[in-house]
Amino acid sequence: MMMQQLAESNNQKNSLFNAMNRFIGAVNNMDQTVMVPSLLRDVPLGEESEMSSMKSDVDEGDMYSYYQLLKSIRTDIEWGVRCAAADERRKEGMKMTRTNSSMSVSSSASMSSEEDDDEEDEDLEKQFQYHLTGLQDVLSKLTQQANTLTKRYKKEIGIGGWGQ
Template sequence: MQSAEAKMNRNCLLMALRGYSVAVRNMEQTVLLPSLLREVALDQDQDQDQGQGQGGEAAEGSCKDLYECYHMLKAIRNMAESGLALPDECKAMSHQALSKTLEPLLEADPEVLFDFHLKGLFSVLNNLAKTSQRLTSQYMEIIGIAN
């Protein structure tokens, strides 16, 4: 029998994943011409205006422009929904570097480790959803539709 707390955490995780998935689906339905996003930088002023600081920098830092960010957000959503990740040499190298920096955590108590990863997953999903929403807003500005 599951405890109430475990059931609540699972529902919260599903809600966070669903929120990200909905944000990306909305982005896909809004962005009819992704090529308009080429060479357009992601507007970071919205985060700072809303007092959120630099929360989405990791997602945005890996993208050269909105077009690349658009495809990254879709790929991550597809991996999260299907549970499959395509092998890629570049990704494998970054995973190896990351695992070396996280080695001390691997020896931690499993409950602490789970909590650490769960908080990280919530943070990543929220940042990706916000990035998707900002990308959608910027696309609407590009094509001349006011929010």
């Protein structure tokens, strides 16, 4: 019984829901800590290992732009992605799915319907697991980076010892 509870709590710890909550919590903490976001302008991301991976993802390359990016991602998670680019990506994805489905159907026309369903289900499960694992990994990295940005802001304004 104790082992089952331990396994369940470990699985819950690694759930997508908890990964999203950890990220949102880290960004909320960052947002509450950074009282004057403009102080982050022109502050380079630095060479810390947690922050160095952000350089290629942020055009301007300063902490302010990354602060804005993290807040934007939080909003997308909380409210959903509702912009023209997201709608375009969704349409592209639907086209790709239809194209892949039609290619799959034409190339495997000789397979029975049951075999197709099993194969599609297995493929969907693999795709889901792949994307779920990737999403959890990205959320974990973003959470780390939000925490790092918060610590760096405190250091920049001279309150490095508070609330750590």
